[in-house]
Amino acid sequence: MKIYVIGIGPGNQEYMTPQARSAIEKSDVVVGYTLYVELVRELTEGKEVKSTAMKQEVDRCRMALESALEGKTVAFVCSGDAGVYGMAGVMAEVAEDHPEVEIEVVPGITAACSGAAVLGAPLIHDFAVISLSDLLTPWELIEKRLSLAAEADFVICLYNPKSKKRHDYIDKAAEIISRSRSWDTPCGYVKNIGRDEEKGVVCTLKELAGNDDIDMFTTVFIGNSSTKMINGKMVTPRGYRNIR
Numbered sequence: 001m002k003i004y005v006i007g008i009g010p011g012n013q014e015y016m017t018p019q020a021r022s023a024i025e026k027s028d029v030v031v032g033y034t035l036y037v038e039l040v041r042e043l044t045e046g047k048e049v050k051s052t053a054m055k056q057e058v059d060r061c062r063m064a065l066e067s068a069l070e071g072k073t074v075a076f077v078c079s080g081d082a083g084v085y086g087m088a089g090v091m092a093e094v095a096e097d098h099p100e101v102e103i104e105v106v107p108g109i110t111a112a113c114s115g116a117a118v119l120g121a122p123l124i125h126d127f128a129v130i131s132l133s134d135l136l137t138p139w140e141l142i143e144k145r146l147s148l149a150a151e152a153d154f155v156i157c158l159y160n161p162k163s164k165k166r167h168d169y170i171d172k173a174a175e176i177i178s179r180s181r182s183w184d185t186p187c188g189y190v191k192n193i194g195r196d197e198e199k200g201v202v203c204t205l206k207e208l209a210g211n212d213d214i215d216m217f218t219t220v221f222i223g224n225s226s227t228k229m230i231n232g233k234m235v236t237p238r239g240y241r242n243i244r
């Protein structure tokens with residue numbers, strides 16, 4: 001009666017920790033969004049696989065719980081880290097009335113970290129992670145977080161920057177941030193981290209607004225007031241004191 005909620009990292013198996021791999025290997029059943037189950041296919045041979053479409057998150061948790069209650073060991077796979085806009089919390093809530101089911105969270109590399117590595121070293125100092133998805137958070141609160149994080153000079157990392165319905169949210173976010181940061185601020189975005197067609201782009205805040213290249217498989221980075229470009233890489237100094 002055990003559910004591993006596993007962060008498999010951003011892409012192919014090179015990004016997966018040995019702990020995540022071994023948890024999948026120890027499981028009888030693998031549950032997850034179709035794409036993520038596909039990414040770990042080599043490890044799922046001979047196992048029962050249950051996958052669902054993107055939005056059926058609670059259904060996926062229920063499926064995992066049902067299998068665990070049958071006495072099986074379940075691997076519930078999430079992209080990146082299972083606890084960052086992932087399913088670890090939802091799983092705990094769904095299984096609340098079944099304390100006999102052990103839930104173990106296995107961490108993974110979140111897109112902020114794997115994407116940062118592609119661009120250079122944009123995070124380094126204090127940073128804020130904000131999702132632009134208003135499916136579960138009111139847009140007014142997202143605006144407030146953007147505004148205050150910009151004012152406090154955090155490097156800002158944006159998840160869920162776009163979807164079919166939310167095509168101009170990144171423009172709105174850039175505009176809000178520009179109220180307390182220069183339009184020339186070094187920024188960047190990375191698409192399909194760790195997957196085929198991975199693409200990292202460095203640009204300015206101005207170039208983020210109205211950018212058509214950014215999609216739902218993209219993570220966006222906005223530098224703070226001291227972030228700079230060094231040999232084509234986006235780099236935030238460790239603090240505000242010059243080291244040279």
Ligand code: SAH
Nearest residue numbers: 010080081110111159160192193217218219
């Ligand atoms: N649990 C995941 C995040 C899920 S939210 C994690 O820790 O990384 C989904 C958002 O994460 C996407 O809209 C995108 O902004 C980001 N993301 C996840 N995987 C990504 C990848 N391989 N490449 C680029 N962005 C990714």
